[in-house]
Amino acid sequence: MERSQIDRVSVADQVASILRQRILTGELRPGTPLQEVPLAASLGVSRNTMREATRILSLENLLKRSIHRGVAVSQLSLKDVQEIYHLRRMLEIAGILAAKERRSEVLPELRTALEGYARAVRERDWPRAVGFDLQFHSLLIRFHHNRRLEAFYQRVIGELRMGMVLVDRGHDHPSALIPVHRKIYQLLAAGNLKQCAAVLVQHLDDSESRLIRVMNGQPPKRKSRRSV
Amino acid sequence: MERSQIDRVSVADQVASILRQRILTGELRPGTPLQEVPLAASLGVSRNTMREATRILSLENLLKRSIHRGVAVSQLSLKDVQEIYHLRRMLEIAGILAAKERRSEVLPELRTALEGYARAVRERDWPRAVGFDLQFHSLLIRFHHNRRLEAFYQRVIGELRMGMVLVDRGHDHPSALIPVHRKIYQLLAAGNLKQCAAVLVQHLDDSESRLIRVMNGQPPKRKSRRSV
DNA sequence: GATGGTTGAATTGTTCAACACTTGACTTCG
DNA sequence: CGAAGTCAAGTGTTGAACAATTCAACCATC
Numbered sequence: 230m231e232r233s234q235i236d237r238v239s240v241a242d243q244v245a246s247i248l249r250q251r252i253l254t255g256e257l258r259p260g261t262p263l264q265e266v267p268l269a270a271s272l273g274v275s276r277n278t279m280r281e282a283t284r285i286l287s288l289e290n291l292l293k294r295s296i297h298r299g300v301a302v303s304q305l306s307l308k309d310v311q312e313i314y315h316l317r318r319m320l321e322i323a324g325i326l327a328a329k330e331r332r333s334e335v336l337p338e339l340r341t342a343l344e345g346y347a348r349a350v351r352e353r354d355w356p357r358a359v360g361f362d363l364q365f366h367s368l369l370i371r372f373h374h375n376r377r378l379e380a381f382y383q384r385v386i387g388e389l390r391m392g393m394v395l396v397d398r399g400h401d402h403p404s405a406l407i408p409v410h411r412k413i414y415q416l417l418a419a420g421n422l423k424q425c426a427a428v429l430v431q432h433l434d435d436s437e438s439r440l441i442r443v444m445n446g447q448p449p450k451r452k453s454r455r456s457v
Numbered sequence: 458m459e460r461s462q463i464d465r466v467s468v469a470d471q472v473a474s475i476l477r478q479r480i481l482t483g484e485l486r487p488g489t490p491l492q493e494v495p496l497a498a499s500l501g502v503s504r505n506t507m508r509e510a511t512r513i514l515s516l517e518n519l520l521k522r523s524i525h526r527g528v529a530v531s532q533l534s535l536k537d538v539q540e541i542y543h544l545r546r547m548l549e550i551a552g553i554l555a556a557k558e559r560r561s562e563v564l565p566e567l568r569t570a571l572e573g574y575a576r577a578v579r580e581r582d583w584p585r586a587v588g589f590d591l592q593f594h595s596l597l598i599r600f601h602h603n604r605r606l607e608a609f610y611q612r613v614i615g616e617l618r619m620g621m622v623l624v625d626r627g628h629d630h631p632s633a634l635i636p637v638h639r640k641i642y643q644l645l646a647a648g649n650l651k652q653c654a655a656v657l658v659q660h661l662d663d664s665e666s667r668l669i670r671v672m673n674g675q676p677p678k679r680k681s682r683r684s685v
Numbered sequence: 686g687a688t689g690g691t692t693g694a695a696t697t698g699t700t701c702a703a704c705a706c707t708t709g710a711c712t713t714c715g
Numbered sequence: 716c717g718a719a720g721t722c723a724a725g726t727g728t729t730g731a732a733c734a735a736t737t738c739a740a741c742c743a744t745c
Contacts, residue, residue, distance in 0.1 A: 263727075312603050316603060502728080526697080
């Protein structure tokens with residue numbers, strides 16, 4: 230039975246997964262305080278187990294622990310966003326440039342992410358779209374063939390995802406991403422790595438400035454915003 | 458009192474620090490199983506607190522958790538070492554090449570690490586020497602000015618340190634590092650970044666192959682030793 | 686003698702209840 | 716007002732208990 234797969238994960242890990250999910254989908258918004266007793270009770274686990282779970286997530290930077298003050302969902306600052314995009318530029322570009330061989334292992338997954346994104350946008354499922362968008366980029370790290378780097382990047386992307394799901398979909402033009410990602414995919418598949426990297430740089434710069442603009446409460450540049 | 462500084466850290470964090478120290482100095486060797494009850498008792502903390510501590514260290518890859526089988530000090534495989542050196546080459550070199558400005562913030566600390574290493578070698582304190590060696594390299598990551606990257610690198614270097622303190626000092630020539638590090642420091646201070654990076658690459662390659670050779674049970678090449 | 690199932694002690698996983706300590710808001714008093 | 720004192724709520728930590736799992740020893744069967 231696959232129970233032997235599922236039950237081999239400790240309850241604390243499962244609780245951490247549940248909370249992680251809630252944070253990454255925006256169900257738990259940044260700043261939300263999490264009280265141990267009610268939260269543990271609502272999930273049917275003990276306080277100690279809940280503490281282990283929050284410990285895990287705080288080491289992923291998704292929760293912030295203040296001693297004797299409790300834990301709260303982390304809040305992404307502008308500086309955080311800049312730092313993360315700095316990493317994205319460095320690691321994704323290097324990833325692409327390292328994609329000289331064994332591309333066929335990753336290309337199908339990139340395609341899946343591409344299609345998943347398009348479908349999520351059609352269905353107006355913003356959190357899922359963000360997930361696919363960032364998954365596409367995470368896959369670029371695979372070309373480094375370095376598990377530690379992949380795990381690290383996954384965590385960092387998680388932080389970013391937490392912030393991105395919160396931007397009002399109306400502010401963004403989700404479908405504009407599709408051709409860019411497709412272009413990146415095609416250049417990658419064709420082995421035109423330098424041009425691919427160039428497109429990616431442009432894309433990341435766009436993405437960063439758009440996110441920062443929204444975080445500053447300004448509308449993204451494109452067209453004028455009709456507020457809600 | 459500075460007690461207000463120390464006590465702001467939870468007991469679990471302090472226990473984790475103690476165990477981390479023991480692992481990184483080689484006092485706790487890879488593979489050593491850690492039993493919760495005796496270990497908690499020996500440190501005067503409860504089992505739950507000890508579990509939090511081991512949870513922290515397992516997320517740093519210093520301990521390995523097998524469900525219902527307990528935790529043990531992680532064992533660095535050859536593949537791990539190669540992966541870590543891959544990261545070192547990528548990140549340290551990029552760090553140096555990014556050191557175009559604000560070098561003066563880091564140079565004094567590099568010098569301190571340099572001197573600390575020399576002193577530790579004179580005093581035949583191998584674990585401390587390894588610490589200073591790797592601290593020197595960790596400082597190169599500062600030039601990225603990216604806290605997430607620094608934290609990640611610190612963790613990875615910790616893993617490597619765990620493995621390096623165990624190599625028999627007799628196999629190595631600790632004092633040979635001193636001129637290399639000094640050269641790197643000087644080129645860096647002079648702003649000769651490309652040459653500095655070249656020296657670093659050579660140094661890392663040497664370091665990796667020496668470590669791998671020792672891990673394979675072979676003596677390091679030194680002089681007339683015919684080996685691969 | 687090899688194989689395969691059973692038992693049981695040891696250890697980890699999880700829960701629970703209690704207490705200590707810190708914080709932040711509220712109250713009181715100058 | 717403002718400073719000091721008070722207090723409830725919440726986290727930090729403990730100790731004990733029980734459940735679940737592992738591992739090795741044992742036994743029975745072929």
